[in-house]
Amino acid sequence: MYVAKGDRTGRRRLAAGRRLGARLGVVTSVVILLLGALTPTAAHAGEVVCPADITQWRLLDKDYGLARWEAYRFTLLSATPRFLVSDGRQLDNNTDQPVEYTIVSSVSNTFTVSNTVGVNVNVSSFLTINVSQNIVMQRQTQLGVTLKTTVPPRTRLIAEYGVEGYDVSYGVEAWRTAWVGDNPPPLNVGLRCVEWGYYPQSTIAPTHIETWRLRTA
DSSP states (O other): OOOOTTOHHHHHHHHHHHHHHHHHHHHHHHHHHHHHTTOOOTTSOOEEEOOTTOOEEEEEEEETTEEEEEEEEEEEEEEEEEEEEEEEEEEEEOSSSOEEEEEEOOOOOEEEOOOOSSSOOOOHHHHHHHTOTTBOSEEEOOSOOEEEEEEOTTEEEEEEEEEEEEEEEEEEEEEEEEEESSSOOOSSSOOEEEEEEEEEEEEEEEEEEEEEEEEEO
16 A cells, blocks of 8 residues: 555554454454364364254363264164073983983173264164164073973974074264353254264173073084
């Protein structure tokens, strides 16, 4: 900007313009920093309207009333029934007559739903609603449970003690957003979320049903 010699008004305008530019530069920097707190890495996708079927929220941090939240949606990929064996016996009858056996469980094992990888979520409700209401997060088998059975002639039976369970595969989708207040954000106001990642998971899922099972060898 050209200022004529002796033009004090022009010089004052030039100085004011420089101060305004400096202040705008500071404000722009602050905005960029705030947005950076919610900007995902290259592995994450962009910003979308928060999905309406989010089922779980986790508070990440809070600064001057503005809270950062992480939201999760679960998708069941597969659930296959599986008997989780804790103890076992081989029952042989090499005679031509039936033989009676009495066996007692003598080994205790604990079966646990695995911790999620990549995200910190509670999957208990998801598993009981979508796989089986009998699922528990952890089950320890009992000692001293008796089974009486008859083995037919010329037969081998395998007796196994354990709990009914499942092999489960599922996915967890994560989003992040900012919201004012201590409660999770509502999902019907068009709030914007940043897609934060997809985390496939697999685990065993024990139930509270504990028993002996017999099968032929």
